[in-house]
Amino acid sequence: MTRKLIPGILAMAAIVVASNILVQFLFGQWLTWGAFTYPFAFLVTDLMNRIHGPGPARKVVAAGFVVGVICSLIGTQIVGEFGPLVTLRIAMGSGLAFLVAQLVDVQVFDRLRVGSWWRAPLVSTLVGSSLDTAIFFTIAFSAALMFLEPANDVSWAGEALPLLGLGPIVPLWVSLAVADWLVKLSLAIVALAPFRVIVTRLTAKVA
Template sequence: MTSPSVPQSRTSFHLALLVAFHILVIIASNYLVQLPIKLFGFHSTWGAFSFPFIFLATDLTVRLIGKAEARRVILRAMVPALIVSYVVSVMFHEGRFNGLAALGEFNTFVFRIAFASFAAYVLGQLLDVRVFDRMRRGYVQWWVAPAASAVLGQALDTLAFFGIAFWRSSNPFMAAHWGEIAAVDYAIKLAVSLLLFVPMYGVALNAIVRAMKRRDAVPAAA
Protein backbone atom coordinates (compact mmCIF):
# COMPACT_ATOMS: atom_id res chain seq x y z
CA MET A 1 0.00 0.00 0.00
CA THR A 2 1.57 3.26 -1.14
CA SER A 3 0.68 6.69 0.09
CA PRO A 4 1.57 10.22 -0.95
CA SER A 5 3.05 12.50 1.64
CA VAL A 6 1.21 15.37 3.26
CA PRO A 7 2.16 18.72 1.66
CA GLN A 8 4.69 20.68 3.72
CA SER A 9 2.35 23.67 3.84
CA ARG A 10 -0.23 21.59 5.74
CA THR A 11 2.14 19.72 8.04
CA SER A 12 2.05 22.25 10.89
CA PHE A 13 -1.75 22.29 10.88
CA HIS A 14 -1.95 18.50 10.98
CA LEU A 15 0.64 18.30 13.75
CA ALA A 16 -1.35 20.77 15.88
CA LEU A 17 -4.51 18.68 15.41
CA LEU A 18 -2.65 15.50 16.34
CA VAL A 19 -1.18 17.06 19.48
CA ALA A 20 -4.67 18.15 20.57
CA PHE A 21 -6.05 14.68 19.80
CA HIS A 22 -3.30 12.95 21.81
CA ILE A 23 -3.91 15.22 24.81
CA LEU A 24 -7.68 14.60 24.62
CA VAL A 25 -7.28 10.80 24.56
CA ILE A 26 -4.77 10.87 27.43
CA ILE A 27 -7.13 12.97 29.56
CA ALA A 28 -10.04 10.64 28.80
CA SER A 29 -7.95 7.54 29.53
CA ASN A 30 -6.68 8.91 32.85
CA TYR A 31 -10.27 9.51 33.92
CA LEU A 32 -11.56 6.16 32.62
CA VAL A 33 -8.74 4.16 34.24
CA GLN A 34 -10.22 5.16 37.62
CA LEU A 35 -13.46 3.34 36.72
CA PRO A 36 -13.07 -0.43 37.20
CA ILE A 37 -15.07 -3.01 35.24
CA LYS A 38 -15.24 -6.79 35.29
CA LEU A 39 -14.96 -8.78 32.07
CA PHE A 40 -15.41 -12.56 32.12
CA GLY A 41 -14.56 -12.52 35.80
CA PHE A 42 -11.36 -10.47 35.41
CA HIS A 43 -10.75 -6.95 36.72
CA SER A 44 -10.02 -4.19 34.20
CA THR A 45 -10.86 -0.51 33.59
CA TRP A 46 -12.68 1.50 30.93
CA GLY A 47 -9.37 3.09 29.97
CA ALA A 48 -8.49 -0.04 28.00
CA PHE A 49 -10.98 0.99 25.32
CA SER A 50 -9.86 4.59 24.81
CA PHE A 51 -6.05 4.58 24.66
CA PRO A 52 -5.65 2.53 21.43
CA PHE A 53 -6.91 5.59 19.54
CA ILE A 54 -3.50 7.20 20.10
CA PHE A 55 -1.68 4.29 18.46
CA LEU A 56 -3.96 4.56 15.42
CA ALA A 57 -3.20 8.27 15.09
CA THR A 58 0.54 7.75 15.58
CA ASP A 59 0.75 5.01 12.93
CA LEU A 60 -1.07 7.17 10.39
CA THR A 61 1.26 10.05 11.24
CA VAL A 62 4.36 7.95 10.61
CA ARG A 63 2.95 6.67 7.32
CA LEU A 64 1.79 10.01 5.95
CA ILE A 65 4.16 12.59 7.46
CA GLY A 66 7.16 10.65 8.78
CA LYS A 67 8.66 9.35 12.02
CA ALA A 68 10.38 12.64 12.88
CA GLU A 69 7.05 14.47 12.83
CA ALA A 70 5.38 11.69 14.83
CA ARG A 71 8.03 12.07 17.52
CA ARG A 72 7.46 15.82 17.46
CA VAL A 73 3.78 15.24 18.23
CA ILE A 74 4.74 13.08 21.22
CA LEU A 75 7.17 15.67 22.58
CA ARG A 76 4.67 18.51 22.20
CA ALA A 77 1.80 16.59 23.79
CA MET A 78 3.49 14.99 26.79
CA VAL A 79 3.89 17.95 29.19
CA PRO A 80 0.48 19.61 28.54
CA ALA A 81 -1.12 16.17 28.84
CA LEU A 82 0.55 15.60 32.23
CA ILE A 83 -0.71 18.94 33.60
CA VAL A 84 -4.23 18.79 32.20
CA SER A 85 -4.60 15.11 33.13
CA TYR A 86 -3.80 15.89 36.75
CA VAL A 87 -6.28 18.78 36.87
CA VAL A 88 -9.11 16.80 35.26
CA SER A 89 -8.40 13.66 37.31
CA VAL A 90 -8.46 15.61 40.59
CA MET A 91 -11.70 17.36 39.70
CA PHE A 92 -13.32 14.05 38.68
CA HIS A 93 -11.57 11.71 41.11
CA GLU A 94 -13.21 8.26 41.27
CA GLY A 95 -15.78 9.35 38.71
CA ARG A 96 -17.31 12.09 40.86
CA PHE A 97 -17.16 15.81 40.13
CA ASN A 98 -15.29 17.39 43.06
CA GLY A 99 -15.23 20.99 41.81
CA LEU A 100 -12.39 23.49 41.59
CA ALA A 101 -11.91 23.37 45.35
CA ALA A 102 -10.32 19.93 45.00
CA LEU A 103 -7.33 21.57 43.30
CA GLY A 104 -6.48 23.41 46.52
CA GLU A 105 -4.88 20.29 47.95
CA PHE A 106 -2.21 18.30 46.12
CA ASN A 107 -3.48 14.77 45.44
CA THR A 108 -0.51 12.40 45.42
CA PHE A 109 -2.59 9.42 44.27
CA VAL A 110 -3.92 11.22 41.21
CA PHE A 111 -0.53 12.79 40.43
CA ARG A 112 1.02 9.33 40.48
CA ILE A 113 -1.55 8.20 37.91
CA ALA A 114 -0.90 11.28 35.77
CA PHE A 115 2.87 10.79 35.95
CA ALA A 116 2.51 7.09 35.15
CA SER A 117 0.43 8.03 32.13
CA PHE A 118 3.10 10.54 31.10
CA ALA A 119 5.92 7.95 31.33
CA ALA A 120 3.90 5.18 29.69
CA TYR A 121 2.79 7.48 26.88
CA VAL A 122 6.32 8.61 26.04
CA LEU A 123 7.85 5.12 26.23
CA GLY A 124 5.02 3.34 24.43
CA GLN A 125 4.64 5.90 21.67
CA LEU A 126 8.37 6.19 20.93
CA LEU A 127 8.58 2.38 20.67
CA ASP A 128 5.47 2.36 18.49
CA VAL A 129 7.03 4.88 16.10
CA ARG A 130 10.29 2.93 15.90
CA VAL A 131 8.65 -0.46 15.33
CA PHE A 132 6.07 0.84 12.88
CA ASP A 133 8.62 2.70 10.76
CA ARG A 134 10.98 -0.30 10.67
CA MET A 135 8.27 -2.85 9.87
CA ARG A 136 6.58 -0.82 7.15
CA ARG A 137 9.88 -0.64 5.26
CA GLY A 138 10.55 -4.37 5.56
CA TYR A 139 7.12 -5.83 4.72
CA VAL A 140 4.84 -5.33 1.73
CA GLN A 141 1.64 -6.25 3.58
CA TRP A 142 0.08 -3.06 4.96
CA TRP A 143 -1.19 -4.66 8.18
CA VAL A 144 2.16 -5.96 9.50
CA ALA A 145 3.48 -2.60 10.71
CA PRO A 146 0.40 -1.45 12.69
CA ALA A 147 -0.09 -4.95 14.15
CA ALA A 148 3.55 -5.29 15.29
CA SER A 149 3.70 -1.78 16.71
CA ALA A 150 0.44 -2.39 18.62
CA VAL A 151 1.74 -5.63 20.16
CA LEU A 152 5.03 -4.16 21.36
CA GLY A 153 4.08 -0.52 21.97
CA GLN A 154 1.02 -1.32 24.04
CA ALA A 155 2.87 -3.96 26.05
CA LEU A 156 5.44 -1.40 27.17
CA ASP A 157 2.78 1.26 27.70
CA THR A 158 0.63 -1.01 29.87
CA LEU A 159 3.49 -2.35 31.98
CA ALA A 160 4.94 1.12 32.56
CA PHE A 161 1.58 2.69 33.43
CA PHE A 162 0.28 0.12 35.90
CA GLY A 163 3.68 -0.52 37.47
CA ILE A 164 4.32 3.16 38.13
CA ALA A 165 0.75 4.07 39.05
CA PHE A 166 -0.36 1.22 41.29
CA TRP A 167 2.57 -0.84 42.61
CA ARG A 168 2.27 -0.49 46.39
CA SER A 169 -0.48 2.07 45.82
CA SER A 170 -2.39 3.77 48.62
CA ASN A 171 -5.53 2.35 47.00
CA PRO A 172 -5.86 -1.17 48.49
CA PHE A 173 -7.86 -2.56 45.58
CA MET A 174 -5.45 -1.32 42.90
CA ALA A 175 -2.41 -2.33 44.98
CA ALA A 176 -3.75 -5.87 45.25
CA HIS A 177 -5.03 -6.28 41.70
CA TRP A 178 -2.85 -4.09 39.47
CA GLY A 179 -1.00 -7.06 37.94
CA GLU A 180 -4.24 -8.78 36.99
CA ILE A 181 -5.78 -5.54 35.78
CA ALA A 182 -2.68 -4.76 33.69
CA ALA A 183 -2.77 -8.19 32.03
CA VAL A 184 -6.48 -7.95 31.26
CA ASP A 185 -6.07 -4.32 30.17
CA TYR A 186 -3.32 -5.32 27.74
CA ALA A 187 -5.38 -8.22 26.38
CA ILE A 188 -8.36 -5.92 25.81
CA LYS A 189 -6.27 -3.17 24.18
CA LEU A 190 -4.53 -5.72 21.97
CA ALA A 191 -7.82 -7.33 20.92
CA VAL A 192 -9.38 -3.93 20.23
CA SER A 193 -6.30 -2.83 18.28
CA LEU A 194 -5.94 -5.98 16.14
CA LEU A 195 -9.64 -6.55 15.51
CA LEU A 196 -10.79 -2.93 15.18
CA PHE A 197 -7.99 -0.38 14.94
CA VAL A 198 -5.72 -2.20 12.46
CA PRO A 199 -8.64 -2.53 9.99
CA MET A 200 -9.55 1.10 10.79
CA TYR A 201 -5.96 2.06 9.96
CA GLY A 202 -6.28 0.40 6.55
CA VAL A 203 -9.64 2.03 5.82
CA ALA A 204 -8.49 5.47 7.00
CA LEU A 205 -5.22 5.29 5.06
CA ASN A 206 -7.01 4.28 1.85
CA ALA A 207 -9.53 7.08 2.29
CA ILE A 208 -6.80 9.67 2.93
CA VAL A 209 -4.75 8.46 -0.06
CA ARG A 210 -7.77 8.63 -2.38
CA ALA A 211 -8.65 12.12 -1.15
CA MET A 212 -5.08 13.33 -1.65
CA LYS A 213 -4.90 11.82 -5.15
CA ARG A 214 -8.15 13.53 -6.11
CA ARG A 215 -6.82 16.82 -4.76
CA ASP A 216 -3.58 16.46 -6.74
CA ALA A 217 -5.49 15.53 -9.89
CA VAL A 218 -7.59 18.73 -9.90
CA PRO A 219 -4.72 21.16 -10.77
CA ALA A 220 -3.44 18.72 -13.40
CA ALA A 221 -6.85 18.53 -15.07
CA ALA A 222 -7.20 22.27 -14.95
Protein backbone atom coordinates in the same frame (compact mmCIF):
# COMPACT_ATOMS: atom_id res chain seq x y z
CA MET B 1 3.71 23.77 13.93
CA THR B 2 2.58 22.97 10.41
CA ARG B 3 -1.06 22.71 9.47
CA LYS B 4 -0.72 19.04 8.56
CA LEU B 5 -0.13 18.12 12.20
CA ILE B 6 -3.26 19.78 13.56
CA PRO B 7 -5.68 16.86 12.93
CA GLY B 8 -3.30 14.43 14.59
CA ILE B 9 -2.68 16.70 17.57
CA LEU B 10 -6.39 17.34 18.07
CA ALA B 11 -7.20 13.62 17.83
CA MET B 12 -4.41 12.72 20.26
CA ALA B 13 -5.48 15.43 22.71
CA ALA B 14 -9.11 14.27 22.58
CA ILE B 15 -8.10 10.67 23.28
CA VAL B 16 -5.82 11.64 26.17
CA VAL B 17 -8.43 13.90 27.78
CA ALA B 18 -11.24 11.37 27.31
CA SER B 19 -9.12 8.56 28.74
CA ASN B 20 -8.16 10.63 31.79
CA ILE B 21 -11.84 11.24 32.47
CA LEU B 22 -13.11 7.74 31.70
CA VAL B 23 -10.42 6.04 33.81
CA GLN B 24 -12.41 7.20 36.84
CA PHE B 25 -15.32 4.91 35.92
CA LEU B 26 -15.16 1.15 36.40
CA PHE B 27 -16.10 -1.36 33.73
CA GLY B 28 -16.56 -4.70 35.42
CA GLN B 29 -14.10 -5.89 38.04
CA TRP B 30 -10.78 -5.41 36.26
CA LEU B 31 -11.14 -2.48 33.87
CA THR B 32 -12.16 1.14 33.55
CA TRP B 33 -13.84 2.76 30.56
CA GLY B 34 -10.57 4.53 29.84
CA ALA B 35 -9.07 1.19 28.83
CA PHE B 36 -11.24 1.28 25.71
CA THR B 37 -10.31 4.78 24.54
CA TYR B 38 -6.62 5.11 25.32
CA PRO B 39 -5.38 2.37 22.89
CA PHE B 40 -6.57 4.50 19.97
CA ALA B 41 -3.68 6.85 20.74
CA PHE B 42 -1.53 4.26 18.98
CA LEU B 43 -3.79 4.46 15.94
CA VAL B 44 -3.27 8.23 15.76
CA THR B 45 0.50 7.83 16.10
CA ASP B 46 0.64 5.16 13.41
CA LEU B 47 -1.51 7.16 11.01
CA MET B 48 0.75 10.19 11.41
CA ASN B 49 3.79 7.98 10.93
CA ARG B 50 2.44 6.35 7.78
CA ILE B 51 1.20 9.58 6.21
CA HIS B 52 3.80 12.13 7.34
CA GLY B 53 6.75 10.15 8.69
CA PRO B 54 8.37 9.53 12.09
CA GLY B 55 9.34 13.16 12.76
CA PRO B 56 5.78 14.55 12.63
CA ALA B 57 4.54 11.48 14.51
CA ARG B 58 6.93 12.27 17.38
CA LYS B 59 5.64 15.85 17.47
CA VAL B 60 2.09 14.56 17.87
CA VAL B 61 3.29 12.27 20.66
CA ALA B 62 4.97 15.24 22.37
CA ALA B 63 1.72 17.20 22.16
CA GLY B 64 -0.19 14.28 23.66
CA PHE B 65 2.37 14.05 26.47
CA VAL B 66 1.90 17.73 27.31
CA VAL B 67 -1.88 17.31 27.38
CA GLY B 68 -1.46 14.26 29.63
CA VAL B 69 0.73 16.22 32.06
CA ILE B 70 -1.88 18.99 32.21
CA CYS B 71 -4.61 16.41 32.90
CA SER B 72 -2.50 14.89 35.67
CA LEU B 73 -1.90 18.29 37.26
CA ILE B 74 -5.61 18.98 37.22
CA GLY B 75 -6.31 15.53 38.66
CA THR B 76 -4.00 16.14 41.62
CA GLN B 77 -6.18 19.09 42.60
CA ILE B 78 -9.44 17.11 42.55
CA VAL B 79 -10.06 15.21 45.77
CA GLY B 80 -12.26 12.14 45.62
CA GLU B 81 -13.50 9.72 48.25
CA PHE B 82 -10.03 8.22 48.76
CA GLY B 83 -7.90 11.31 48.18
CA PRO B 84 -6.59 13.06 45.04
CA LEU B 85 -7.83 11.48 41.80
CA VAL B 86 -4.25 11.48 40.51
CA THR B 87 -1.39 10.60 42.86
CA LEU B 88 2.30 11.20 42.20
CA ARG B 89 2.86 7.55 41.30
CA ILE B 90 -0.06 7.49 38.89
CA ALA B 91 1.11 10.73 37.27
CA MET B 92 4.67 9.42 36.93
CA GLY B 93 3.54 6.05 35.62
CA SER B 94 1.08 7.55 33.18
CA GLY B 95 3.49 10.11 31.75
CA LEU B 96 6.47 7.78 31.45
CA ALA B 97 4.40 4.93 30.03
CA PHE B 98 2.83 7.17 27.39
CA LEU B 99 6.09 8.75 26.29
CA VAL B 100 8.16 5.57 26.16
CA ALA B 101 5.45 3.42 24.57
CA GLN B 102 4.52 5.96 21.90
CA LEU B 103 8.12 6.74 20.94
CA VAL B 104 8.95 3.05 20.71
CA ASP B 105 5.83 2.62 18.58
CA VAL B 106 7.11 5.30 16.20
CA GLN B 107 10.53 3.63 15.98
CA VAL B 108 9.19 0.12 15.39
CA PHE B 109 6.66 1.33 12.83
CA ASP B 110 9.36 3.17 10.90
CA ARG B 111 11.54 0.05 10.82
CA LEU B 112 8.67 -2.03 9.43
CA ARG B 113 7.00 0.52 7.12
CA VAL B 114 8.17 -1.33 3.99
CA GLY B 115 6.21 -4.55 3.45
CA SER B 116 2.67 -5.72 4.15
CA TRP B 117 0.46 -2.76 5.05
CA TRP B 118 -0.72 -4.31 8.32
CA ARG B 119 2.65 -5.39 9.72
CA ALA B 120 3.97 -1.99 10.85
CA PRO B 121 0.81 -0.80 12.64
CA LEU B 122 0.11 -4.17 14.24
CA VAL B 123 3.61 -4.99 15.49
CA SER B 124 4.40 -1.44 16.62
CA THR B 125 1.12 -1.19 18.52
CA LEU B 126 1.58 -4.59 20.16
CA VAL B 127 5.09 -3.66 21.31
CA GLY B 128 4.07 -0.17 22.43
CA SER B 129 0.95 -1.37 24.21
CA SER B 130 2.88 -4.02 26.11
CA LEU B 131 5.45 -1.46 27.27
CA ASP B 132 2.73 0.99 28.21
CA THR B 133 0.91 -1.50 30.41
CA ALA B 134 4.06 -2.83 32.08
CA ILE B 135 5.49 0.61 32.84
CA PHE B 136 2.29 2.21 34.10
CA PHE B 137 1.04 -0.54 36.40
CA THR B 138 4.49 -1.28 37.82
CA ILE B 139 5.22 2.35 38.68
CA ALA B 140 1.70 3.12 39.89
CA PHE B 141 0.99 0.06 42.03
CA SER B 142 3.97 -2.26 42.61
CA ALA B 143 4.89 -2.62 46.27
CA ALA B 144 8.56 -2.62 45.27
CA LEU B 145 8.27 1.07 44.31
CA MET B 146 6.58 2.31 47.48
CA PHE B 147 9.58 4.61 48.04
CA LEU B 148 8.39 6.80 45.16
CA GLU B 149 5.48 8.05 47.26
CA PRO B 150 5.57 6.65 50.83
CA ALA B 151 2.48 8.59 51.89
CA ASN B 152 0.35 6.98 49.19
CA ASP B 153 -1.13 3.73 50.50
CA VAL B 154 -1.52 1.33 47.57
CA SER B 155 -1.62 -1.79 49.72
CA TRP B 156 -5.04 -2.60 48.24
CA ALA B 157 -3.32 -3.17 44.89
CA GLY B 158 -1.13 -5.84 46.44
CA GLU B 159 -4.00 -8.01 47.68
CA ALA B 160 -3.32 -11.61 46.65
CA LEU B 161 -6.09 -12.90 44.38
CA PRO B 162 -6.46 -15.41 41.53
CA LEU B 163 -5.32 -13.90 38.22
CA LEU B 164 -8.46 -12.41 36.63
CA GLY B 165 -10.42 -14.49 39.14
CA LEU B 166 -9.35 -17.76 37.53
CA GLY B 167 -5.59 -18.21 37.38
CA PRO B 168 -2.71 -18.41 39.85
CA ILE B 169 -2.52 -16.18 42.92
CA VAL B 170 -1.01 -12.79 42.08
CA PRO B 171 -1.25 -9.22 43.39
CA LEU B 172 -4.45 -7.47 42.34
CA TRP B 173 -2.56 -4.93 40.24
CA VAL B 174 -1.21 -7.73 38.05
CA SER B 175 -4.77 -8.78 37.17
CA LEU B 176 -5.61 -5.16 36.40
CA ALA B 177 -2.55 -4.94 34.17
CA VAL B 178 -3.30 -8.17 32.32
CA ALA B 179 -6.92 -7.15 31.70
CA ASP B 180 -5.76 -3.77 30.39
CA TRP B 181 -3.14 -5.45 28.18
CA LEU B 182 -5.68 -7.86 26.68
CA VAL B 183 -7.95 -4.95 25.76
CA LYS B 184 -5.03 -3.16 24.11
CA LEU B 185 -4.12 -6.26 22.09
CA SER B 186 -7.71 -6.72 20.97
CA LEU B 187 -8.09 -3.11 19.93
CA ALA B 188 -4.76 -3.23 18.09
CA ILE B 189 -6.38 -5.73 15.73
CA VAL B 190 -9.65 -3.79 15.52
CA ALA B 191 -7.77 -0.58 14.72
CA LEU B 192 -6.29 -2.11 11.57
CA ALA B 193 -9.60 -1.51 9.79
CA PRO B 194 -9.79 2.27 10.31
CA PHE B 195 -6.02 2.50 9.72
CA ARG B 196 -6.40 0.88 6.30
CA VAL B 197 -9.44 2.95 5.35
CA ILE B 198 -7.98 6.31 6.40
CA VAL B 199 -4.59 5.71 4.81
CA THR B 200 -6.20 4.56 1.55
CA ARG B 201 -8.49 7.60 1.36
CA LEU B 202 -5.78 10.12 2.18
CA THR B 203 -3.34 8.50 -0.22
CA ALA B 204 -5.97 8.60 -2.96
CA LYS B 205 -6.53 12.33 -2.36
CA VAL B 206 -2.81 13.04 -2.67
CA ALA B 207 -2.60 10.97 -5.86
